[in-house]
Structure formats: structure tokens, C-alpha cells
Amino acid sequence: MSSTPTALPDPMTLREVYQQQQPYTRMTPLLVSESLSKLIHGDVLVKAESLQKTGAFKFRGAIYRLLLLTPEQKQQGVTAYSSGNFARGLAAAGKILNVKVTLVMPADAPENKIASAKKLGANVVLCQQMEPSREEAAQKLSEDIANQNGSILLHPFDDPEIIKGQSAVGVELMQQLQQQQINCQSLLCPVGGGSLVAGCSLLFDPFHTSTQVFGVEPEGYAGMNQSLLVNHLSRAPGKNLSHCDALLARSPGKANFEVVRQTSVKGLRVSEHFVVEAVQIAFEELKLVLEPSGAIALGALMQYPAQFRGQTVVAIATGGNVDKALFTELVNK
């Protein structure tokens, strides 16, 4: 991995990307959380990407990535691995743009994510192998399949074009904040592989705005946090049990890490206890169904309220694709 800074896409380019995907995506609302605002003695806004088409922000990157394919590539179809939300997003994007999609998913991915990818017409291959990690095993299998069937191999997060696609959350958020004349001091992004936090940090970097971007990870899977601390790509132990099935990548994507080290992103680790409380508060106060991974940024505010005292904070709620059995268990905990 090179440590020479590479040229990053500028906000103007990212606004164009947003415009390209806009005919297919939804503008998601920015909702006030009164209880979290009270907790930090400030203002907390939740960007509800759980209300995005397919129930997660991942659709944005997926549709943009497929829009970039040439007609020949569209004919070939695409193959990708994903723990769930990118799978569902890519399946939906493929259906809309008439591109054949093959998905490799971990066998322990949530049922609702597997079922909805299939329902959208994707060819789903379940990967039983979990070593060296479920992500790496699935990646290897997707490479093999793409080689065999001659389709285009896509990476769910470690791809500069996917970063651009996910940055649309940041473009849209910036427009909403400007319209409402809100100045936000902190922006909290859940991190799995890190494409969302990378994309958002391109908009909200400290050189051009007064916003500090945070990458929020579950304890035990904080590969981005760790990489930022030691300033090179690093690997989390990945031994804890976590309900954050979308955030279990042990290392950030290389392309994502290249961006965030240049945009001064900071890291936060959230324990499972606060993830569960965040799912509950989303249900009780905001009337949002959030999956644990999607609620983790709210959990960060509950775990570290003093750090955000008096601030205006935006927490991105990235997805709502949770099995009903797990949701029931967490809400009643």
C-alpha cells in the first residue's frame, strides 16, 4: 500500500455523482432525536438511510456502480460478495438496469437479506466457509465465480467508484443542512469496510467545513479505528459476538483507508450494550426500524455523551434490514 496521498474527488464531482443516481434513489429525512439532544445538551439529527430504497444506503453505491458499466459489461453481468445490504442494493439496481447479478453471501447472513436479494432476481450463492474470516472467504469465492462465468467482479466497498456512490449520502445531507441553516460539528458514520465514512469525509473534511467526521465501529471489529491509530492498514481481532452483521469486516478497504487518513477522520468504538439501547431508542422515540449496524452511530452518542456536549451532531442511521426475531429480542431486552 502506498502512503503517497492520491488525488481525491472534489465536492463538485460528487454532486454530479449524486445527480446521476438521483432518479433512482430517495431523499431520506433528517429527524431530530429529542432524547439524544437532551443527553448531549445539544442537537442530534438522524439521517434515516434505513428509509432508502432496499432499506439501506448501500443501494446508492450499487446503482451508481452499475450506471458506470459499458453496454458490453452489462451483458456480462456482475458478481460480488456482501454480508447483506450491498447484496440487496445490487440486486435491486441490477433489476432496474437489467444487469444479471450473482451474489456470494455468508451462510449466516440475516434471512431477510438473503430472501430479498433472491426475490429481486439475483443468483445467490451461500458461502459456508468462515476462515480466515467470513468476508475473506466470500471474497475468494466471488473471485472464483467471476472467473468461471466471465462476469465483472465488483467489490462491495473497496472501490473508488463505490466511495463516490456512497458519498451521495453526504451530498444530500449537506444540502439539507444548508437549506435548514444548520451547522454541524460532528458527523457519525457507521463503518464496516468504510465506503460511507470515506465518501462523507470527502464532503465534510476539516479543511473545507467545521465538521469532524467519525467512523463508528463495534468493539472487536474496529479495524478502521486501529488503522487510523497506527496510520497503516490494520486488522481487528474479530472475536467478539456482535449483532452488527453489516460491520464485521476486520480491516477497512484500502481505498477507503487512503481517503480517511487524508481527511482527518476520527474513530469511535461502541460496545454491544449501547448498540442495543440505540435500536430501542430508534423504535420508541423515532419510530424507525433500525438494524443493529444501522443504529450504532446513535449508540456512540449514548456511550460518549460528554465528547459531544453542546454540539450539533448528525448520526447516520444506515439500514433497517433486521430479522423480526432479532428485532423482537433487542426491543424487549
Next chain:
Amino acid sequence: MSSTPTALPDPMTLREVYQQQQPYTRMTPLLVSESLSKLIHGDVLVKAESLQKTGAFKFRGAIYRLLLLTPEQKQQGVTAYSSGNFARGLAAAGKILNVKVTLVMPADAPENKIASAKKLGANVVLCQQMEPSREEAAQKLSEDIANQNGSILLHPFDDPEIIKGQSAVGVELMQQLQQQQINCQSLLCPVGGGSLVAGCSLLFDPFHTSTQVFGVEPEGYAGMNQSLLVNHLSRAPGKNLSHCDALLARSPGKANFEVVRQTSVKGLRVSEHFVVEAVQIAFEELKLVLEPSGAIALGALMQYPAQFRGQTVVAIATGGNVDKALFTELVNK
């Protein structure tokens, strides 16, 4: 009750009402339901008022009603009865505008609605009496309390100013439809006392738009349906068991019925089975927490898909204030 048509407020007046309440309310999103669209071979949009401040549209009428009070009246405070959502809305509005609020609520109102009204600083009196109906008993008690403490008595729905306040849902919806160049053929509004359907029908009346407005009620509590059929204020039996705790009024408000008979509103009755399915689809597909009353308009599409075949339909999802035990039960049914 007079059958002479009274002058109805015009759209211009209602847009001004909307502007007055706008500093306090949220713009709620319009979400596509792909499964319901498929079901009716058309386009179904859900106006998610469950994401309104206090978790229900009722806040709109409440804040507007309190904005109309004179300084002297504000000093006196207000008293109202409500099964829950108006209570919560009024308590929040009172807190914002510094008006003392006394609420009479049925003793069997959902716990979360009682708790949140109390938390917002309202003086809550529980009414144990259920005869001749829980609504009528609570109304009587609220009159007695207002007489005793010299506060202003407000009616939760049967008040021309509350109708104007709730019409804001229609004003906002119309703006959203125009912006997105959507022509909607049917608008489905849940009906308890009928202030929402009355308010919306003032905007979407068949003389000025091509939209048919429907008032949607649970079986057994379809007082508005029945009144429209016989063209005078009529009373539903109210004997069924229903989870739609916000829609158990047996007769529509007089003021509301006066409006809807002039605006050619039609009625629909939804059985409990489809209410439960609607709560499930909101959870699974839309990632919204809806209370049964708030989901009933979606249930109407599931019960009567042929009636809306090929149309563009907007269903208003009025609220999300559901106890977690009931939500868990319904989602897993």
C-alpha cells in the same frame, strides 16, 4: 344538526395555517411501497406522519390550536380528552408554547401514550368510566375538570380550528406531489373522529382536483362510513375488538362530518386481519414502526386491491405510538 352547507375554508387559508405551524412541525417523507404498488398494479406512496414530532400527525392540530389562544387564554391553560395521540401532541405543544395542559385519557390507553404525555409535563387524569363509550365518558370528565379549574376546554377533533390544523398534512402532501409531478387518484386517510380526513378533503376535493379522498375505519367503529351512507350523523356499534386504539370513536365529529359530506369523501372499512398485515408490511418493507391505527390505510389497499387497480394512491400512515409488547405480538403473528 343543520344540513345547510356551511362555508368551508379555502386552500389559500389552509396554506397560511400550514405556514404558521411549520416552524414547529417536521416535513414528513413520502415513501414508495413497492409491494403495495405491485399488489394494485399501480403506485402506492405512504405519507409517513409517524415520523412527525410526537410520533403522530395530531401534533399539527395541537400546536396550531394553541397558537390561536390569546395571552389570557394561555394563562388559563387548556383541558382536553384524548385516547392518546392528541394527548401527546397537545402536551408537547403546551411545553413549547408554555401553556399548562390537563389531559383526560381512557384508563386503557396504551402505556407509551400515557407515559409520554406525563413526561412532557401534562397533568394526566385517567378515566376509568367506559359507558356509554370510553370517548364519551372521557369527554364528560374533561368538561367537569375545565369547569372546575377554569381552563379552556378543547375538543380533540370536533373543532373547525383543529380541522384546519390537521389539513396541514394535505397542504404538505400536495406540495410534495406537485414537486414530484405526481397525480394521485386516491387519498386514504385513517378516521377516528375524522379531523384528518376532513382537513385533507378541503385540499383534495373532487371539484378542484382529480383525487378521491377515502375515510378508512376499523370494522365495528365505522361511524363515518355509516354517516356518509345515510347522510346524517350516525353511530357505529363499537362492539368488536380492535387494536386501533386511536380510531375507536363511534361517531364522527359534527364539524368533520359537515365538511366530508360536502367534499364527497367515500368510506372504507378494514378488518383486523388486514390491519395486522399492514403493521407487518410497514416493518418489513418500509422500516417504519406503525401503530395499528396508523397502518390501517395500508390495510385498506390489501383488503380492496381491485378497487385501486392501476391507480396512484397515497396512504397516510398517521402514527407510530405502539407499546412494544403489542408491536412484537403483531409483527410475529
